[in-house]
Amino acid sequence: MLEIRGFSIANRKSQIERGFTLFELVVTLTVLAVLVMGTIPLAENAAKRNKEMRLRETLRLVRQAIDEFKRDTIGACTGNPTTPGRLPPVPTDPRSRVVINDCEIFDTLNIDRYPPTLETLVEGVKVRDRGISLTAGSVFDPNTKQATEVNATDEVVKIYLRQMPIDPMTGESDWKFRSSYQEGDDDNWDEINVWDIHSASDEIALNGEKYSDW
Helix, strand or coil, X not given: CCEECCEEXXXXXXXXXXXXXXXXXXXXXXXXXXXXXHHXXXXXXXXXXXHHHHHHHXXXXXXXXXXXXXXXXXXXXXXXXXXXXXXXXXXXXXXXXXXXXXXHHCXXXXXXXXXXXXXXXXXXEEEEECCCCCCCCXXXXXXXXXXXXCCCCCEEEECXXXXXXXXXXXXXXXXXXXXXXXXXXXXXXXXXXXXXXXXXXXXXXXXXXXXXXX
């Protein structure tokens, strides 16, 4: 029988047929357990990082909508800006091409005229064309007529958010609101207007901050 350095092929075959020893199985399972336990935190952090990215993007979009709403309130509810014989007033921000024409959504406390609720941005408000450009035409007219040729009193509904935003950290639309009349550390919304929103989650982010502080 063939032997290699005192170890016969028959002995080797016999050892393989017997399988692994208990010690070898324990070592193998231990190594696998260490590998699995090491990948779990990585997977959890990856999922958490994905939620954080979605939260930042949602906050950015909502805050942009709030700012856009605010721009459209400049000159709102002050009568018809296109009185014959004079040019309409130019808005402070040239990005605003319409003016909110729904005075009923503003109460006497909301002097700053930020959106009264988050639902206001989703449901939309009545607006009319500012007619501020004598060359660019009207935003309402498909034929892009001159601003002086368009009836700027025509009203349409402008929607600022397609749907109610969901907080990725809580899975619900349970945001914390802050009005333009509240301090930064005030957690109780006074319901005057929506100047800013924050996550309702008190969990700690990967960077050590609270999500509610973002």
